[in-house]
Amino acid sequence: MSDKSEVAGQILDGLRLMHSDPVCELNFKTPFELLVAVILSAQCTDKRVNEVTATLFRKYNTPEDFAGIDVHELERLIYSCGFYKNKAANIIKAATDILVRFGGKVPSTVEELVTLAGVGRKTANVVYAVAFGGQAMAVDTHVLRLANRIGFVRTDKPEVVEKALTAAIPESRWTEAHHLLIHHGRYVCKARNPECDKCTICAYCDYYASLCGKQE
Numbered sequence: 001m002s003d004k005s006e007v008a009g010q011i012l013d014g015l016r017l018m019h020s021d022p023v024c025e026l027n028f029k030t031p032f033e034l035l036v037a038v039i040l041s042a043q044c045t046d047k048r049v050n051e052v053t054a055t056l057f058r059k060y061n062t063p064e065d066f067a068g069i070d071v072h073e074l075e076r077l078i079y080s081c082g083f084y085k086n087k088a089a090n091i092i093k094a095a096t097d098i099l100v101r102f103g104g105k106v107p108s109t110v111e112e113l114v115t116l117a118g119v120g121r122k123t124a125n126v127v128y129a130v131a132f133g134g135q136a137m138a139v140d141t142h143v144l145r146l147a148n149r150i151g152f153v154r155t156d157k158p159e160v161v162e163k164a165l166t167a168a169i170p171e172s173r174w175t176e177a178h179h180l181l182i183h184h185g186r187y188v189c190k191a192r193n194p195e196c197d198k199c200t201i202c203a204y205c206d207y208y209a210s211l212c213g214k215q216e
Helices: 004-018 031-040 046-059 063-068 071-081 084-102 121-132 141-150 158-168 171-187 206-215
Strands: none
Touching: 004 158, 004 171, 031 046, 031 084, 031 121, 046 071, 063 084, 071 084, 121 158, 121 171, 141 158, 141 171, 141 206, 158 171
16 A cells, blocks of 8 residues: 555545444443453453453452452453463552552553553553543554554554554544554454455555455
């Protein structure tokens, strides 16, 4: 795909035709609950995380709660999310750090968020965008896959994808683009058997062009 910046808006407008109001599908009531949910979502579906947090957040939902929880109890509660030992340890450390370093409030900048245990750029960008209304391009597996298929990048490195997308897309649309790409990847441009016949941006897609080439 050539002229990435020029066509980025058209791609987003095309995705809007399919996904009119894409939002974060994790359930949360506070920035801290969102932070915990995003940490749990690594290598796990949002549906599973929501099932787990429906029970978890009824008893534990503040930094104070998680800083004082027994690690084995937390591991038991989040077991089905996978990687439960690392996630439990990181959540407890992040909660403690929020209390000690940030006065009990989740920091509201990406730069501060990434200093918390278990919080990389993807998690920080999601919390910054969804909880605090910032403009950010969080790169998960769906965004990475679509960026490559469409032709924005040729890489498996999330940081390179983030840089390429934020360079091609106006900052005012970063968060919108993040949600559109996630929803498109989750429901249409799936990892296996993408539904190209339902897609509104095939004209811009290198992956689709390669399929057409093979059929000629």
